[in-house]
Amino acid sequence: MYPIVERRELGKHVVLLRIRAPRIARKQKAGQFVIVRVHDHGERIPLTIAGSDADTITLVIQAIGKTTKLLCALSTGDTILDVVGPLGKPSEVHRYGTVVVIGGGVGTAIAYPTARAMKEAGNEVISIIGGRSRELVILEDEVRAVSNELIVTTDDGSHGRRGLVTNALQEMIDAGRKIDLVLAIGPIPMMKAVAETTRPHGIKTVVSLNPIMVDGTGMCGGCRVLVNGKSQFACVDGPEFDAHQVDFGVLVQRNAMYHHTEKEALRAFDHDPVPDLARAGHVCRLTEQYPEAGSR
Numbered sequence: 416m417y418p419i420v421e422r423r424e425l426g427k428h429v430v431l432l433r434i435r436a437p438r439i440a441r442k443q444k445a446g447q448f449v450i451v452r453v454h455d456h457g458e459r460i461p462l463t464i465a466g467s468d469a470d471t472i473t474l475v476i477q478a479i480g481k482t483t484k485l486l487c488a489l490s491t492g493d494t495i496l497d498v499v500g501p502l503g504k505p506s507e508v509h510r511y512g513t514v515v516v517i518g519g520g521v522g523t524a525i526a527y528p529t530a531r532a533m534k535e536a537g538n539e540v541i542s543i544i545g546g547r548s549r550e551l552v553i554l555e556d557e558v559r560a561v562s563n564e565l566i567v568t569t570d571d572g573s574h575g576r577r578g579l580v581t582n583a584l585q586e587m588i589d590a591g592r593k594i595d596l597v598l599a600i601g602p603i604p605m606m607k608a609v610a611e612t613t614r615p616h617g618i619k620t621v622v623s624l625n626p627i628m629v630d631g632t633g634m635c636g637g638c639r640v641l642v643n644g645k646s647q648f649a650c651v652d653g654p655e656f657d658a659h660q661v662d663f664g665v666l667v668q669r670n671a672m673y674h675h676t677e678k679e680a681l682r683a684f685d686h687d688p689v690p691d692l693a694r695a696g697h698v699c700r701l702t703e704q705y706p707e708a709g710s711r
Contacts, residue, residue, distance in 0.1 A: 416494040420471055427550040428478040429521055430487040433471045439500050440467040445532040446506030446525075446623065446655055449474070450631040451486070452497035454694035458482055461628045461638075461650070463525040464501060472498075475524030475553070481680040485691050493695060502631045503654045507621075508532045512595035515587070516562075517580050517609055518544045519601025523554050525623055526600045531561040533598075539563045543583045549574035581608045594618050599658065603667055610658035620658040624649045626670055641665040 421433035439449060448463040449472070460482050466473040478487040489495075506529045514533045518526030523544045534540045540561065545568035546552040552567060552574055559565045566583045567575030576583060580601075587594065597620040599609040606622040613620045626649050629635040633651040640649050641662035647653070684691060 416496060417498045419489055419491055419493050419495070422489065422491045425475065425553040426546075428487065429551070429553055430476050430478070431465075431524075432474045432476065432486065432489070434474065434495060434498060435470055436472050436498050437470045439464075439498065440470060440472050443467050443472060443501040444505035445508060445528040447501035447503045448625075448631075448654060449498050449500030450502060450628065451482075451495060451499075453482060453485055453489075454496050454691065456694060457485070457496070457691070459497075459629050459631070461502075461625060461631060461654075463623070463625070463654075464528070465524040466528055475521055477521040480677050481684040481691075484681070484684060485688070485695060488688065488692060489695060495695070499631060502650060504652070506532060506598070506655060508536050510537045512538065513593055514538045514540050515584065515594055515597045516540060516542045517584065517597065517599040517601070517605075518542070518558070519580055519599075519605040520546050520551055521553065522599075522601030522605075522623075523552075523558060526598065527554055527558050527561070529598060529600075530558060534561045534563075541587070542566070543568065543580045545569060545575070545580040545583075547571065579608070580605065581612050584609065584612050588612070588616055588618075596621070597658075598623075598655075603663060603670070606658065606661075607663040610661070610663075614659050621655050622658040622661060623654045624656060624661070624666065625654065626666060627673065639669065 418435050423431040443464045448461045450459050452459045462474045464472050465475045476483050476486050478484040516526050516530040530540050541564045542558050542562040543566045547570045568578050599606045600623040626638045628638045631650045633648045638649040639646050642656050643660040
């Protein structure tokens, strides 16, 4: 069991969990992830490690499907059954020169540790983070602290610049600014748009992929991606790949394979979350004070 030692809301439907996992915390590097199973009847999902200290790892989760909603419903003191890692190849951190790190939505939490590592390696780090609206822009102060320059965008103009992260990137390119590496992490359409923005200029671009995973060791084949016309596994060959070689069309198709099943699981959870919360070791504070409230 892995206890949650801190829970903090970062934005709309986005929660930070700090989990006691000392062996993972000591080994993890920027870009790596863990496979999480909340309880013994739950699915396994990959979550990138947003940070760590000597005893804990930090995960940032957006409540979208059943399992992410369940994780976001947990509280400090609750437990998670399985946290396996660190998995995947770490980010290739070298002294490139000028590195542009782009985080879209909750992808900012994944971009943040890599931006920090790039800055520590002696690079000039320009970070671009964005969301549909102000409430979906997360970790702004943390990213600013590890960047030489930070640009914030929102689709609706409610915070920072109005527009997409790719608009800010294109402005930099049009201005003739020297860019040695771009790292983009976020929704698939955003990562694809970044790849198409840098492709004509030959700017090395890396994306971090988060397809469906089960075991995280390359055994199940669930996270197969098509890169440079060849099948690779995001869990062991990635999760970071050359953006100009990724077949984003295939990635979208594979991620949609279980859409119906995921939708049904979410519907059942929304209808009655109590069984899953109980299996997850969630302690209802109300029933501690009023035991009769827990009788069914």
